[in-house]
Amino acid sequence: MVAVEALRLILLYVHLVGFALLLGGAVAQLVSGPIRINKAMLWGAVVALLAGVGLSAPLRDGDEPAPAKIVTKLVIALLIFVMVFFSRKRDEVNRGHFLAIVGLTLVNAAVAVFWR
Structure with missing residues (x-):
């Protein structure tokens, strides 16, 4: 089971990197000028979603998270991905739309941390 735990930890690491890309790209875009979806946000949404599915x-042997938590995180991750993917080619994104992406990203992280 050591290999399975190593795989889980690698997936968790990749998932966190995707989260960092998404949130870091969003913060960089907020402070740099016109609000757009940048490549870091797009790749972060894709990586976080795929690693989360993994x-x-x-x-694990009986230590899996609750199905309700998994479904909640999946729905939020899909919303983030759709919002990022379909806004990626716009010259400027509505501020509310952009802040919703940031807010959903933070909510998804909160669900991961606080829901036991």
């Missing part, structure tokens, strides 16, 4: 696989 993390939801039953890799």
